[in-house]
Amino acid sequence: MSSIAVEKARQVHKRHPGLSFPVDMEWVAVAEGCELLNWPFTEPVREMKQGRWIGIAEGLEERERRHLIAHALAHHLMHRGNQLSFHGWQRISRNKQEKEADECAAHILIPAAELARVKEMPLWELADHFGVPEELIKQRMTVFASQEEKAGWQLAHEGH
Secondary structure, rough: OOOHHHHHHHHHHHHHOOOOOOOOOOOOOOHOOOOOEEEEEOOOOOOEEEOOOOEOOOOOOOOHHHHHHHHHHHHHHOOEEOOOOOHHHHHHHHHHHHHHHHHHHHHHHOOOHHHHHHHOOOHHHHHHHOOOOHHHOOOOOOOOHHHHHHHHHHHHOOOO
């Protein structure tokens, strides 16, 4: 886990107490100083962040849209600058930034306190509760989880 990614997500929740679930990422992004644009991107581009602007592909399913806005916001919070200006020699840095943004987005959308409260729900129900793709729930409970969270998840789901 990246402690900076988790901390940035915690800070978002501290600045905006009382967020309900699923998190209204459009509201949060604007509250954090970003502006959202729907854009007719072509595959494989689904989102882009430039300065305070977040471009989101038109026609996305709501769960994917919410996740991509959180991902772009994470770049805004952690990686100031143009995410499009990477060159081949910067690939390692870009991959690191993408992983950090993925983790921060997961913690914005699925914060530890709320996850602990509902962790006994089945995977599909957690995805519904948080309004995210099931794959993100899986990542949040494995790759992006603390050891304590992993243990709690395993204990809650023994025999399921």
